Amino acid sequence: MKLSEYCHxxxxxxxxxxxxNDVTPGELANLALQAIKRLNPELNGVIECxxxxxxxxxxxxxxxxxxxxxxxxxxDLILHLEGRRSEMGSRLCQGIVAPHNTYLAERYIDAGLVxxxxxxxxxxxxxxTTESVVSGPTRNPWNPRLMAGGSSGGSAVMVAAGAVPVxxxxxxxxxxxxxxACCGLVGLKxxxxxxxxxxxxxxxxxxxxxxxxxxxxxxxxxxxxxVTEGPSPGDPYAIIRPERPYLSELDRKCEPLRIGFTSKAWxxxxxxxxxxxxxxxxxxxxxxxGHHVEEASPTFDYSSFRDAxxxxxxxxxxxxxxxxxxxxxxxxxxxxxxxxxxxxxQYGLGLKATDMVSAFATMNMISRDVAxxxxxxxxxxxxxxxxxxxxxxxYNANDPGLDAFGWTxxxxxxxxxxxxxxxxxxxxxxxPLGMSASGLPIGTQFVGRAGREDVLFRLSAELxxxxxxxxxxxxxxxxxxxxxxxxxxE
Numbered sequence: 373m374k375l376s377e378y379c380h381x382x383x384x385x386x387x388x389x390x391x392x393n394d395v396t397p398g399e400l401a402n403l404a405l406q407a408i409k410r411l412n413p414e415l416n417g418v419i420e421c422x423x424x425x426x427x428x429x430x431x432x433x434x435x436x437x438x439x440x441x442x443x444x445x446x447x448d449l450i451l452h453l454e455g456r457r458s459e460m461g462s463r464l465c466q467g468i469v470a471p472h473n474t475y476l477a478e479r480y481i482d483a484g485l486v487x488x489x490x491x492x493x494x495x496x497x498x499x500x501t502t503e504s505v506v507s508g509p510t511r512n513p514w515n516p517r518l519m520a521g522g523s524s525g526g527s528a529v530m531v532a533a534g535a536v537p538v539x540x541x542x543x544x545x546x547x548x549x550x551x552x553a554c555c556g557l558v559g560l561k562x563x564x565x566x567x568x569x570x571x572x573x574x575x576x577x578x579x580x581x582x583x584x585x586x587x588x589x590x591x592x593x594x595x596x597x598x599v600t601e602g603p604s605p606g607d608p609y610a611i612i613r614p615e616r617p618y619l620s621e622l623d624r625k626c627e628p629l630r631i632g633f634t635s636k637a638w639x640x641x642x643x644x645x646x647x648x649x650x651x652x653x654x655x656x657x658x659x660x661x662g663h664h665v666e667e668a669s670p671t672f673d674y675s676s677f678r679d680a681x682x683x684x685x686x687x688x689x690x691x692x693x694x695x696x697x698x699x700x701x702x703x704x705x706x707x708x709x710x711x712x713x714x715x716x717x718q719y720g721l722g723l724k725a726t727d728m729v730s731a732f733a734t735m736n737m738i739s740r741d742v743a744x745x746x747x748x749x750x751x752x753x754x755x756x757x758x759x760x761x762x763x764x765x766x767y768n769a770n771d772p773g774l775d776a777f778g779w780t781x782x783x784x785x786x787x788x789x790x791x792x793x794x795x796x797x798x799x800x801x802x803x804p805l806g807m808s809a810s811g812l813p814i815g816t817q818f819v820g821r822a823g824r825e826d827v828l829f830r831l832s833a834e835l836x837x838x839x840x841x842x843x844x845x846x847x848x849x850x851x852x853x854x855x856x857x858x859x860x861x862e
Contacts (some may be wrong), residue, residue: 377848378536397441404443429563436483491526513846521551534850546790553815564797632668650806670745690720756815
């Protein structure tokens with residue numbers, strides 16, 4: 373198989389080739405590592421390749437698994453692999469080696485996915501772009517002067533560029549959906565409790581964080597969730613389990629839905645006119661498909677929401693940094709941490725137990741306010757981001773002039789629509805339905821009721837057929853001949 377052929381398959385397609393003995397896991401791993409070598413100098417999405425995986429790939433051991441031998445990348449945050457470094461995009465964490473697999477990592481491996489490296493993340497994941505002091509900026513494959521989104525930007529650029537068909541990502545305020553929108557991918561934030569982050573923690577960011585992947589195809593998004601959803605022993609949440617495999621939902625007719633849509637940010641942030649129009653086009657398409665669509669939006673106290681978000685993030689960052697400093701012996705200074713991370717740490721240290729109780733009370737209040745809206749509507753459509761990808765450096769995490777609140781407002785100015793659904797725990801998916809006049813992808817977000825990923829998959833499948841994106845590819849990718857034949861030959 374050639375690189376120019378490899379990039380045309382999604383993860384399920386590659387797994388089928390392996391089962392048919394058309395290609396081996398070793399051949400696919402070599403192709404993926406070759407692709408990373410060619411693309412990464414311009415994109416900076418991978419910080420370490422696991423070349424030693426080539427020595428342990430066994431076709432009989434993988435052949436009967438759903439993703440038999442499919443190349444995969446792991447975001448360097450939260451999820452970790454035994455014996456591999458886990459550094460969270462930070463100088464403070466450099467050299468830390470994970471003593472065991474997380475439960476989700478084991479599920480990926482058990483499904484046949486082959487982790488071939490770690491992808492970039494901003495420090496501690498608290499940023500809407502992927503630019504850190506320790507690894508530098510990760511660049512958008514559609515235009516390398518622009519941000520890739522964050523915090524799963526490294527995973528997103530490598531999937532969009534064709535190096536791997538699917539990669540691990542996680543989302544505590546939009547970190548799956550923002551880079552997926554910036555890079556033209558599918559990005560689902562599952563419902564709270566749908567995937568496990570054990571055994572090292574009960575939940576991510578006190579319920580805000582959730583793990584999944586970014587992918588080019590909707591069917592890969594659904595099929596990966598099929599092999600990873602469900603609790604592990606000790607998980608804190610009980611959640612409705614799917615009646616059928618999510619992959620099968622893509623072939624089911626979507627029942628007529630009541631859909632609300634809005635392009636007005638609850639924060640009051642400006643939304644680009646092109647993004648507003650793209651959101652309206654998606655809503656009109658849903659109406660043309662027979663759904664009842666009207667302009668409508670949940671109402672809630674945004675100021676309280678903002679305060680609770682800052683409390684959850686900063687309290688967790690303070691704990692992480694304190695523990696890591698004790699583990700490594702490194703001091704908590706700007707020699708090891710970026711300015712806004714230090715500001716968030718300092719704010720987190722000053723919080724009281726009653727502040728956390730108040731944040732949970734706000735989570736409850738806002739979740740119930742938003743649930744009333746979803747008592748009337750099955751789905752809400754919004755933009756994923758309010759702005760097109762901005763220039764590298766726009767969201768500078770090493771800016772000493774920003775405190776915890778200033779930093780939070782700054783990074784969510786590009787994505788004011790995503791973090792609400794981390795607080796409420798609802799599933800939300802971004803689809804690459806639009807393109808700007810300048811040739812950049814535009815993501816549209818679809819939010820469902822808690823536990824109803826099945827509804828989002830059925831609606832998304834209709835939209836994938838009506839507004840297909842599979843033929844659109846970025847300039848820096850394996851679909852561009854110079855990256856598959858840099859010397860004139862593959």
